[in-house]
Amino acid sequence: MICPDDHLRPLVLERLMLYHRFLSERGGRKALATVTSGQMAEALDVDPTQVRKDLGSIGLRGRGRVGFNATEVVNTIRQVLGFDRTHLAVLVGVGHLGGALIAYRGFARYGLRIVAAFDSDASKTGQELAGCPIRNTRGMTAFVRRHQIHLAILSTPADVAQRVADRLVAAGVRAIWNFAPTRLAVPEGICVRDEHISLGLSQLAYRLSD
Amino acid sequence: MICPDDHLRPLVLERLMLYHRFLSERGGRKALATVTSGQMAEALDVDPTQVRKDLGSIGLRGRGRVGFNATEVVNTIRQVLGFDRTHLAVLVGVGHLGGALIAYRGFARYGLRIVAAFDSDASKTGQELAGCPIRNTRGMTAFVRRHQIHLAILSTPADVAQRVADRLVAAGVRAIWNFAPTRLAVPEGICVRDEHISLGLSQLAYRLSD
Numbered sequence: 001m002i003c004p005d006d007h008l009r010p011l012v013l014e015r016l017m018l019y020h021r022f023l024s025e026r027g028g029r030k031a032l033a034t035v036t037s038g039q040m041a042e043a044l045d046v047d048p049t050q051v052r053k054d055l056g057s058i059g060l061r062g063r064g065r066v067g068f069n070a071t072e073v074v075n076t077i078r079q080v081l082g083f084d085r086t087h088l089a090v091l092v093g094v095g096h097l098g099g100a101l102i103a104y105r106g107f108a109r110y111g112l113r114i115v116a117a118f119d120s121d122a123s124k125t126g127q128e129l130a131g132c133p134i135r136n137t138r139g140m141t142a143f144v145r146r147h148q149i150h151l152a153i154l155s156t157p158a159d160v161a162q163r164v165a166d167r168l169v170a171a172g173v174r175a176i177w178n179f180a181p182t183r184l185a186v187p188e189g190i191c192v193r194d195e196h197i198s199l200g201l202s203q204l205a206y207r208l209s210d
Numbered sequence: 211m212i213c214p215d216d217h218l219r220p221l222v223l224e225r226l227m228l229y230h231r232f233l234s235e236r237g238g239r240k241a242l243a244t245v246t247s248g249q250m251a252e253a254l255d256v257d258p259t260q261v262r263k264d265l266g267s268i269g270l271r272g273r274g275r276v277g278f279n280a281t282e283v284v285n286t287i288r289q290v291l292g293f294d295r296t297h298l299a300v301l302v303g304v305g306h307l308g309g310a311l312i313a314y315r316g317f318a319r320y321g322l323r324i325v326a327a328f329d330s331d332a333s334k335t336g337q338e339l340a341g342c343p344i345r346n347t348r349g350m351t352a353f354v355r356r357h358q359i360h361l362a363i364l365s366t367p368a369d370v371a372q373r374v375a376d377r378l379v380a381a382g383v384r385a386i387w388n389f390a391p392t393r394l395a396v397p398e399g400i401c402v403r404d405e406h407i408s409l410g411l412s413q414l415a416y417r418l419s420d
Contacts, residue, residue, distance in 0.1 A: 008416065010413050013412040014412055017406075017408070017411075018406075021277050021406075025368070025391075027350060043393070044255050044393070049396065060389055079411050080416070081217065081416050081419070082416050082419025085419060087414075087418055095310075095312040095315065096310035097310045097314065099304035099306060099310065100305075100307040100309065100310035103306040104306065104407075106391060107408065110408060110411045111415060118240050151418060154322070156301070157272070158235070171385060175414045175417055175418050177410055177411070177414055182235065183253070189330075191411050191414060191418075193410040193414055194220075195233075195407065195410050196227075196228075197229070197405065197413060198316060199224050199227055199228075200387055200403040201227075201317065201320045202223040202224055202226065202291050202402065203223050203224075203225040203403050204221050204361060204385045204387055204401060205292035205293055205295075205297055205321060206218065206290070206291050206292055206399075207359060207383065207384070207385050207401040208292060208360055208385050209292030
C-alpha cells in the first residue's frame, strides 16, 4: 500500500471498515441504539482499547457503560472513508475475476460505481456485463480523460499490468485497485492497493500441513 | 484469522508468501543464484531486518553481503507453508466470485486443487466449470466425508454461510477460506481465513476523498 499523504494509517482504515460492516450488516444489531467497544472487540477479535482508540481517531467518544451511538459510528465512518460519495471507476481486464468484480453488487454501498470495463479481446468488447459496457482497451485513456475517472480496478494478467497502469496514470487515474498478481511501480502520489487473493492460502495450507 | 495452534503468526506467513512470489515470479530473478535481504526489502516495501528475521524463523541464514541462496529460500518456504503437498478442496457457492475462483489457474502452484463445487441452484448442477464438476449441495457432506476433504472455499451469500460452514465442519473440514462477507463462528481448532475483498476500498475511497 503506497499512500504517503494519508492521515489515517491503512490498518486503522481497515478496522474502521470492519466496525462499519459489523454495525450495518445485521438486522438485529441495527436496531441497537448503542454499542460498547467491548461488544465490537469481542465480535471482531480486536482489543477493546484498540476499538476506542480507532473511534477516537475519527472524533468519536463513547460514554461510560453506555458505549457509542451506533448510528453515529456508522455515519461518521462512512463520511471519513468517503463512502457517502460516488467513486466512478473503470475496470481493465474482463477475465473470470474481472467479470466477478463487475457483477458484485456489494461495492455499491461503499460508493463504488464501475462505469465501463475494458479488454483487449475483441470477442468481449461491445457487450454488456451486469449492465456495464465492455469496451476495447484502445479507447481506454480517452474514456478516462473524458469522464475524469480517478479510480481504476486492474484485473489483467500480470505481464501487462504495468503497461496498463502506466497508461491509466498518464490519463489521470490517482488510485489503482490491483488484482493482477504483480507489484506495480507508480509515480509518487498515486495510491495502489494490491489485492493478493492467494495470500490467504499461506495460512490455510500451513495449518493443514501440521 | 482463528488459528490458535499456529507456530508462525499469520503476518509472518503472509510475508513468507510475498518473498516466495518475488523470487519465483520473474524469469530474470529466477536466474539469480543469490538474493540479499536488502533486495527483497526494497522490492516488497518491508524492513530488511524484518526480512532476515522472517527467514531466520524458518531456519534460513544469509551470508554477509552474498545474501541468501534464492532456490533454497523458495523451496524452504514451499515446504514450510505446505505448498509442496496437494490440498484437495471443495468450493461452495458457484456465483460470479465462486466461478472466478474455480477458473483461476494461479492456485495450482500452491498445491490447491478444487475437486468439486457445490451449489443449491439446480440450473447450475450437473455441469462443469474449468474442468470442475458442479454438484448439488444436498450431496456436499457425503462427498466431503467420502473424499476426506479438509479444506473448503466458501463463496455463498452471507446469509447462508454459517449454515454451510456448520455442515462442512461436521463432515470433517478443518480449514475454511471464507469469501462470504460475514464472520463465521466455528469450533476451536478450525481455521478460518476471512477474505474481505471490499476492505481495500477503505483505503482507495479515503484517499480519493481527500
